[in-house]
Amino acid sequence: MCGRFVSTEKNEKIQKLFSSSKILNYSDPSYNIAPSSQVNTIYKDKNQLYIDKLFWSFSFFSKQNNITQFVINARIETIISKHLFKESIIKRKCLVISNGYFEWKNTNNNKQPYFISIPKNELMFFGGIWRQEIKNNNKANVVCIITKEANENLSKIHSRMPLIMSHNEGLDFLHDDENSFLENNTSIIEDDIDYYPVSKIVNNPKNDNENCIKEINL
Numbered sequence: 001m002c003g004r005f006v007s008t009e010k011n012e013k014i015q016k017l018f019s020s021s022k023i024l025n026y027s028d029p030s031y032n033i034a035p036s037s038q039v040n041t042i043y044k045d046k047n048q049l050y051i052d053k054l055f056w057s058f059s060f061f062s063k064q065n066n067i068t069q070f071v072i073n074a075r076i077e078t079i080i081s082k083h084l085f086k087e088s089i090i091k092r093k094c095l096v097i098s099n100g101y102f103e104w105k106n107t108n109n110n111k112q113p114y115f116i117s118i119p120k121n122e123l124m125f126f127g128g129i130w131r132q133e134i135k136n137n138n139k140a141n142v143v144c145i146i147t148k149e150a151n152e153n154l155s156k157i158h159s160r161m162p163l164i165m166s167h168n169e170g171l172d173f174l175h176d177d178e179n180s181f182l183e184n185n186t187s188i189i190e191d192d193i194d195y196y197p198v199s200k201i202v203n204n205p206k207n208d209n210e211n212c213i214k215e216i217n218l
Contacts, residue, residue, distance in 0.1 A: 002073055002126065002162040004202065005101035006031050006115075007040055009123050012103045014051055014097060017167050018042055021049035031212040032102075034205035035072045041143050043094035043130050044174050054094075054130055054143040060084055074129060076148040076163060076185065085144070088129035089179065096126040096145055100213065102202055103158045103195075113202050114157050114211045116195040124189060125170040127163035127181065151190055164190060172206060176190050 008029040027040050027116045036055040057070040071084065079085045098116025115156060118124060127146045132139055146163040154161050163181070165173055173181055196215040201207040 001104075002101055002147055002160075003035065005033050005096075005126075005162075006117070006121070007033060007097050007149045007207070009040075009097055010042075011051065013123070014042070018049055018051065018171075021051050024052040024209070027049060031210060032098055032208040034204050035070070036056045037205075039143060040097040040175070041091065041130065042095050042097065042170070043141075043142075043143075044124075045092075052141065054141045055133075055135065056096075056140055056143055056145075058084060058131070058144045059133060063149070064207065071144060073147045073160075073162075074144045075160075075216070076146050076182065079146060080182065082180065084100070085129060088131045088144070089203045092127045092130045093174055093176065094130045094143055095165070095174065096121050096128050096143060098124050098126055098151055098162075100124070101126075101162060102198070103154075103161075103210075106156045111197050112218070113200060114195045115122070115198045115215075116154065116157070116161075116193060117213075118189060118192045119194050121213070122192075123167070127165055127173050127185075129168075135147055146186060149187070153190075154193065154195070157195060164193070179189075 011026040039056045041054045057072045062069045074085045075091040103112040129145050130143045147160045150161040164187050202212045
């Protein structure tokens with residue numbers, strides 16, 4: 001899964017890479033982005049690309065629990081069959097802007113966080129879906145990150161990983177009306193990904209600084 005990530009890229013670089021896009025809003029750099037935060041996203045709407053900050057999570061009403069629940073990830077294996085995601089994956093793909101993410105390795109009930117990135121914190125994009133919801137009586141765009149089975153290298157840390165893409169792969173994804181990514185989703189940049197252990201200060205989203213991504217010795 002993907003439950004915490006880093007986004008420090010300046011909006012000027014994103015605008016150059018996606019020159020045909022319109023920028024609406026852009027969040028400040030963050031080293032510890034948690035669910036429900038607003039995250040920098042590139043999405044297509046009526047054949048126009050937008051750069052905007054979207055709330056990270058889809059909401060739905062659980063009849064079983066009689067409460068509103070939230071989902072931050074969508075599994076690629078079932079995304080086309082789940083009612084919550086189906087319309088969005090067909091009509092509303094997006095890219096979440098990232099410079100790496102965190103995952104926790106569970107060993108003997110000890111969860112050790114690792115920072116996973118392309119050294120040194122190079123730009124990457126997470127494939128996602130978006131839609132519009134009502135939040136606090138106002139319309140708001142929300143995003144959900146797509147995950148897949150972890151590759152051989154990252155499976156040493158966790159069984160899942162976000163759908164990672166380069167800039168060019170991201171552009172193809174945004175315009176992939178046939179959803180070919182469901183069958184072909186191994187990025188050319190996956191071989192460049194590395195990871196290292198970091199401090200457990202990242203467990204608290206209030207800790208948001210470069211110390212979150214500093215390597216530690218175990």
